[in-house]
Amino acid sequence: MTSAVLELNDHTINLYQDGDLISSSPGFALSLAGQTQFGQSAAEQSRLHPVNTHNEFWHRLSMTPLTRPLAHYRHNADIAHAHLLNIAESSDFEGDVVIAVPGSFSRDQLAILGGVLAKSPFRAAAMMDTGLFYAKSHMAGQQRLVFADLQLHQFSLTLLSRDQQQIRRESVAVVQGAGWSNVANALVQVINDAFIQQSRFNPQHSAFWEQHLYNELPDYLQQIRTGQADFMVSITTDKATHQARVSVAELVESLEPVFRRINQQLQMLLGDTPAPVLISERAAAIPGLENSLQVRQSPLGGEQLAQACVQASASLSVNGSDMPFISVWRQPEAAAEADLQTAPARVVATHMVLDHNAYPIAVSDDNETVTPSASASVLIQARAIAAGRTLFAGDTLSVDEGVELSLIRVHHGGA
Known part of the structure; x- marks a missing residue:
């Protein structure tokens, strides 16, 4: 049994030890002045040195010779190593x-990965399907379930099914052009346009300031997760300070083409039988x-x-140098039910409570009466903040001036 888990997702390669994240490194490599940098430092300079940056070596893991050289590396497998x-x-x-390992890896890539790992400090006890072990504790009571995840260059949808106590990965759909790099490009363009419209300053005219926007983007998304309808971005050059207020609704609108492609693949994956969707934290950071x-x-x-993988590894029986790849898991009914109790499902909120009254989150009724006028203003702000977000009952929604609205779910005629 091992307590360490290495999650291979080129959005960020994460290493966990005893359940704690000890290393996080995006799938970027930058070669400058005879030195190669990896991870966050390479990602934060990728717009400054695009010709010297590689970020597809995990996505296109292979031993095909590089068409664009990077230092002394022969192929993507060398860079991944x-x-x-x-x-x-x-x-x-x-x-x-x-x-x-993501379900999007091909058989050939898994074989190459095994060779890469064999020559690294990571002694692989087993390979496990990422989607299966993210979602397996949520399969109790479900026949089918989809796990949605974000990678650097694509979006993945993993369909899981349950037959008695056996949980298996049925299939994986990949949405090209819907990865973090595509999402980031769309979001940065909206922010850049806001600067042009509001301050007549174009950050993309400078590689330095364009890189700054990409580097700060995770912080902007974190602000959005707290419930803001918009946020202020400031850039101070050697000549002036430029500011732009960015609308969350405009960010969400810019991503609609990406959302359509993902939903089309989801419909093709499920056919006529719907299934609940689970989502990773990195994918949930995308507004809307x-x-x-x-x-x-x-x-x-x-x-x-990490916890699910460690628990599963305790029951593995490995013979000799065999390294199993696990995309099917057999779990007793009682254990599955216990997992579900430790991670209960949260229900989506339908209403917000203001002045002891419940108001729908999504749509305002034309005949709705809200008094006094200050409360009406708060309600308008709250609905603007909630637009494009999934909110859960039991949480609170923060509005300007320190007002917090409780979120609840109202049932009509049944549970």
Whole structure:
């Protein structure tokens, strides 16, 4: 049994030890002045040095010779190996580990990955399907379920099914052009346009300020998760300070083409039989996506994946040098029910409470009466903040001037 889990997702390669995240490294490599940087430092300079940056070596893991050279590396497998060495060195890790692998990896890529790992400090005890072990504790009472996840260059939808106590990965749909890089481009364009319209300043005229927007984007998205309808972005150059107020609704609108492609793949994956959708925390950071996919449960974090993989590894029986790849899991009914109780599903809120009255979150009734006028203003702000987001009963929604509205679910004629 091992307590370490390495999650291979090129959005961010995460290493967990005893359930805690100890290393996080995006799938970027940058070669400058004879030195190669990996991870966050490479990502934060990728717009400054696009020709010297590679970020597809995990996505296109292969031993095909590189068409665009990077330092002394022959192919993407070489770069991936170097990235693993960098992660091991920076986290001071060497030893047994469970490898969580996206369902989008092909058989050939899994074989190459096995060879790459064999020459690294990570001694792989097993490979496990990421979607299966993110979602398996939520399968109790479900026949089918979809796990939605974000990668750097694509979006993945993993269909899981349950037959008695056996949970298996049925199939995986990949949405090209819907990864983090595509999402980030769309969001940064909206922010850039806001600067042009409001301050006549174009950050994209400078690689430095364009890079700044990409680097700050995760912080902007975190602000959105707190319930803001808009947020202020400020850039101070050597000549002036420029500001732009960015609308969350405009950000969500810019992503509608991406959402349509994801939903089309989801419909093709499910056919005529609907199934609930679970979503990873990194995918849930995209504004409007939870609402578009009609997600009804809280996003799943990497710590949950790590815990599931470690628990599963305790019951594995490995012969010799065999390294199993697990995309099917047999779990007793009682254990599945216990997992469900430890991670209860959260229900989506339908109403917000203001002055002891419940008002619908999504749509205002034309005949709705709200008094006094100050309360009406608060309600308008709250609905603007809630637009495009999935909110859960039991949470609160923060509005200007420190007002917090409780969120509830109202049932009409049944449970």
